[in-house]
Amino acid sequence: MSAFKDLVGSGADCSGGNSLNQFTKQLQQDRSLQQDRFGPLADREGSSGALLRSGRPILENDDIEEFLQAGGPGPSSRQQQRGMFDMRPMTRELDTMLPPMMGDQTWGNEFSRFEDAPQNHHRQISGPSQSWISEFAEAGPESLKELQGSPQNWANEFQAHQRVNEQQIIGHPNMELEDAFKRAQDQASWAAEFAKSSDPAAWASEFSNAEAESWINEFKEQEGLSVFGKDSQEALSQTAGMLLEAVAGSTNPKFQSSKFLGFMQQLRDQEVAIEGNKLVEQIGPAEAASSWAKEFGAGPVNKTSWEEDFNAQNSEAPREANGNSWSEEFSGQTRGDQNWAQEFQNGAQMPDRDWNQQFQQQQQQQQQQQARNMEWNQEFARNGMQQSSQAASEAAMETSDDMDDLYKSAWDYENTDFSEFSAGRALGARYEQYEFTSNNPYLAHSRPPAGVRNLTEAILVLEAQVQHEPDNAKAWYELGIRQQENENDVGAIAALRHAVRQDPGLVDSWIALAVSLTNESAREDAYDALEAWIMNSGKYASLAAEPTSASSDRHQHITNMYIAAARMATESDMDADVQVGLGVLFNISEEYNKAIDCFEAALSMRPQDYMLWNKLGATLANARYSDRAMEAYFQALEINPSYVRARYNLSISCIQMQQYREAAEHLLGALSVQMSNINAVLEESKGKGPVEESDLASMHNVQSGTVWETLKMVADGHLRRHDLAEACEKRDLDAFRGEFDF
């Protein structure tokens, strides 16, 4: 059902589900084309004046020929040759799209690179195709020779079909070779079956010449039936019933009086039927329909649908293959991916499967809702406003397989106030529970090693420490800061939340937490942290007279507190933390110039704070001062060369300046710092046993997923290196060695 399959969210593949609609469309197609072909041209002659007046006229027929010929091949061949693989139109397209300042040479390079890519893919796929052909040739009776011996029109058809398929394969280079091979195999079996059938030429011509619509009509007249078979009508009815069930729980009065849902009811009860392009009310609706169905099912004309009829003719052939070829013949289209018969078949099978899927999905959704509700409830309870959430969460907690209940509870859930829920909050277990690295070699140490050599080691040592002393707020804070340094805000937030839980007076944790929360777009939580910093800093606690509500002026309220705090200091004893807090606030409100001033002021107090340099750099980058941003990042890296976050940020600035190769190198630098750190740690623990791949994998927490993701984006989207993007998926740093400096 084109109209509402997305409403019910069946998750079913779009090749099914609307078989009826699709069927109708196929029937309409030819007429529609005719109308358009003859109508507009006739009309245009009389009204070309109007066209000219409106600006650039639409090209007349001759112009179109000219337009085409200018591009290359003559008009006779254009239909065949101008597939999606043809670059010529694209050349023109690119020409106009390119900014004027780009010289021809750049353009040429650009184009030649572009042109290279598909050719490569062509080469890639030619392998399996070749092997398929030889395999096929060896296969025996259905040999290629036999195929070639087939009548000419069929051969052409087949070639055209094959060409299309090839183009499609080339069309998406990401497609697995297996897929390509599978297609080739499908093709092969289809071709073989086709060749075996007694008189392919006659068969083909029968279908290509048949006025499909009139044929269908004939069938319809013969049987005195709607063009929709029993199965289709049933499928439509069931789909409608499914939709009605999906909304049955809605208490919205609009749903009860909805004409559309009324129409669905009629379809479900088979009071209306679809005939051709129209809806027809049924006489003596449900009864007639069912008796007809019985009669039809039991009657002597037991070829219940023409599709079966059709299949009976070619019973050896897989349905799919036949349908495919037929559909092509029928529609006169060269695209091979459409499969009418399959769709038809799916249509009949759809409802059950579809319903199941839908039900499963709904159950999943229900579970998710429960989970979210629980989080939300916790959140809400924390804010001390529990009463209104109670009913909602209770409703959602009840597990029920019954559709109505399910929707009712969903409805209740949806009716609750969402303003507190998820809006700018870092919710979920990963923000609350710090995820420790498994196989941490330092866990066995009774006390920390004397010197810590790198960031990874520092993180592992601190993780071991807080596992031994979970109430050590200072250690949690240090761990949070190191995770920030390591470009892992999620871990940082979890660690810092542990720190403030143990000791809310450890005020540095609140500022650090605000920074990470801002990075994770958890604005409301960031405000909480900034407010907590003021309340817990003895000096400024008096400024926090009343806690703020979650209103939209919350930002202003907290900013005012920090400005008041800043005013308490004199020029010489400025509090850098207050400036950092203000800097974070102005970052949230995207007032970057103000934020820059704040961080610069803070840096004047702490010039060796490399993390502060990074904050300044990030703010400059947000304000689009890419050059100055990079200077700040370099400052940070000069102080601490293994500072992963600054290296990552540097790469982001490179991406913004379209220096993709440099961006990749900085990302690789960040990753290799992490990797060598991990290796050093593993070396350290080698005495306890051999270093395994799994040991490396277990270190994922000290590796940053964000860096890999960004590298993948650069490789795939900008450097056009799908191979390297795949290497990113596998986290294979070695794939980049030799080609990139890092």
Add this chain to the structure above:
Amino acid sequence: MAGVLRFHTAGYNGYAIEYSPFFENRIACASAANFGIVGNGRLWCLGINTAAAAAAGPAGGGGGITADRVYDTQDGLYDCAWSEEHENQIVTSSGDGSIKLWDVTLSDFPIRNWSEHTREVFSVNWNLVNKDAFITGSWDQTIKLWKPEAPQSLMTWQEHTHCIYQTVWSPASGETFASASGDQTAKIWDVRQRASASTIHAHNAEVLALDWNKYNPNVIVTGSVDHSIKTWDVRFPSRETRVLLGHEYAVRRVKCSPHSGDVVVSASYDMTMRVWDTAAASPMVHVHDLHSEFVLGVDMSMFFEGQVATCAWDEQVTVSHVPALGHKKR
């Protein structure tokens, strides 16, 4: 303009509504008979008569919107897009896979017809920068690039593994567009490349709607069957920047305001259109409850800040002013 203006798209259920980029009082509505399940389509070219609107008073009513042109098609129309270069041209996409270009100074027939897509074409969008190109997204899982003068599509992309519901050009770059698909992803594309530049696993359900923020070139908004709307920074596809909850059924369309980087409007199967402030603590700022069936189309006027047009399956087009669409001050 006071009150609500209404227009009855008699016999046709609205699927999409679009303001003209050239004329402040012109809107187009793509519609289909029988809720798009079977039957014809109709393109409505509507004029908003603000004088009549004032006379109608705050209660609104008919007469404020007039049908300047109607065009009938063999199959339902699912989307439309005004040309950015010819003020009188508009392109429609249809259930039979056809794309038609119309000139509203001419009656009855399209000036162009393309039939390449093999399934319903649910989306058409005109390039805002390179104004002689448009893209379509179809249930045949392909995206195609077109120029009005070219007899065939210039490019076809096939990467999504399910129906494509929407394709939208970036307002900042004439080479960049985004697509929303039933495969639960949104993809970012560069017309010069055959593969998508990035893939966002946006929802755990079909992604039906998508739009670009007009003020931040890196931000997109998605709407899904899971009832939610999410905002994304396309540079960081791993996690949304915000989730907007409140719709009670699938979100069918989202549009970002031409006047503010924080305002988003959405149309849903819960029969409402909603207005969101993505920067506010309580993001849902308005529920537009003027329809009695599914709301499928919504658009915001570029000329009058706060003026919003909707279309729905109750055969009604509404034009109204929504509150709280002003610039945010912080």
